[in-house]
Amino acid sequence: VTVADLTERDLVARIQQQLPPAPPWLLVGIGDDAAVVEPARNRVEVFTVDALVEGVHFDRAFTPPEAIGHRALAVTLSDLAAMGAAPRLALLSLALPGAFRVDDFDRMIAGMASLARRERIQIVGGNLTRTAGPLTIDVTAVGAVKRRQALTRAGARPGDELYVSGAIGSAGAGLRVLRRAASTGDDEQTARLTAAYLYPAARTRLGVLLGRNRAASACVDLSDGLADAVHQIASSAHVGAIIDADALPIDEAARRTFESLGGDPVADALTAGDDYELLFAVRPRTRRRLAAALHHGGAPLTRIGVCTAPGPALLRRNGIDAPLPGGYAHFAR
């Protein structure tokens, strides 16, 4: 059975079955022209949209439907985390190929709904349409944060230290393993790397904690890789940066995966993308504010470099500074 065998109403009903009951602030939910929502009190609102396109952002040959749904929501939640915002609601817009199986549709929604429950974000509406092209999933997410606690990219100053959460390169190495370009030769390592690609965690709690006591002066998420994220902060805050290659938290199995493909593990981990970690800047004088984020943020934090006076972003390796590689350029490649 494919989605072409059902009506739009049938498909919407299948989504609704997997969603939790409406919270009290949701005045009108799925099924009307639009959703009506009571705003959160004493908060400003944070809006973001992200899309996953089959063939560009995922390959159905090795990405289970649950992972597609999970990732589509996680990448949007990661943007909210980078602003220090708590997730609140999401809208889901799907363009479905007629041959998409209803079973896969249900599994994709299940993957998204499962993450939505854990992250306490309510799916309040959306849109369904056919497409003659690839499966395309747009998720709009809305979060809330106190006005003075919103994190931006622009707040970094020369002297601020740069930290990254979790590990970098794991998702990129996992993708290479899934493509069967590489093998770790170890089941546990394979599972860890592929899960980093298929089921990334959004650093929601960490982002909220960094905003709450102004521990971070600037923050960005790593959707297009750590090198790109450094360039984003440098460009928005008008600072330079030096990144210490030896400090980068690269998973040992990821490092070996890149090496087995003849790559440079540092350069590959810096540019691989698909790690939904946070890069943030911290004023040295207020470093002790990191304590809450360290203990309750749910991820290790690693100091990887420092912001400098306006100038280029550099990678320091064996005592030699070279330009930090560029990020992932969506349209040029």
Next chain:
Amino acid sequence: VTVADLTERDLVARIQQQLPPAPPWLLVGIGDDAAVVEPARNRVEVFTVDALVEGVHFDRAFTPPEAIGHRALAVTLSDLAAMGAAPRLALLSLALPGAFRVDDFDRMIAGMASLARRERIQIVGGNLTRTAGPLTIDVTAVGAVKRRQALTRAGARPGDELYVSGAIGSAGAGLRVLRRAASTGDDEQTARLTAAYLYPAARTRLGVLLGRNRAASACVDLSDGLADAVHQIASSAHVGAIIDADALPIDEAARRTFESLGGDPVADALTAGDDYELLFAVRPRTRRRLAAALHHGGAPLTRIGVCTAPGPALLRRNGIDAPLPGGYAHFAR
């Protein structure tokens, strides 16, 4: 020059050039991980998302890029109008084929930006991605309305009269003319019908006025045709309906266009879709509340039928009642 020759940053800059300056409530706009917005005071918020997919919702052979951009925003604004909400902000998510020309990209954004200025809706963020498939445009729109003034589909009761704004069938007839399936033989009529399809007006002012003094007990927009809209209100409000075929506001040129193709103009106008008008219910006792909407709503209003006790939705024609045709079923066809 195609979009594949540019970077994502270049394309975002081209969008920003066409947008008006940020309003004071936009605390962080395009260029960060997400937008940060001060909520409107004493209002509830209305959220909707809609998508246009090339080959499903438009054909680039006869739809100029400006019209694609205009329609992508208009269909979303129409959902806000149906809730009685004033537009506030939008997010734009584009999946672009690599061969899409930058010139066409700019013209598409110009069509959207022009409507956004007129409707006073601010584009605060978005997402750009490549696709190997058709051009796909997702617009999320957010509006604001006083809590008691939000219109839903569910408020209609037996005895309420049904009204529709503007004319029905014009966009559908215009689409047939654009496809060269039909001709009006008259330049002015051709221009009127094709403009109804290419540049639909969202009934923003009308929707706000209907909500403001509770003139309407229920409201829905006509994206999938008038017949479908009647079924939506009937199903949400648990009422039946009788629609008077003779009362339907069908443009004379549209009627002749449908007839020239051997169709039944009443059935075709009821099911054609692409008319972004409003269907709404009015309690007979409070009919005088319609005065403001009539004088300042920007569209003629026509009484086309009545809600009845729970039962089928019927079309009354020459004294005979028959089932009202079904709406446009997205996935079954």
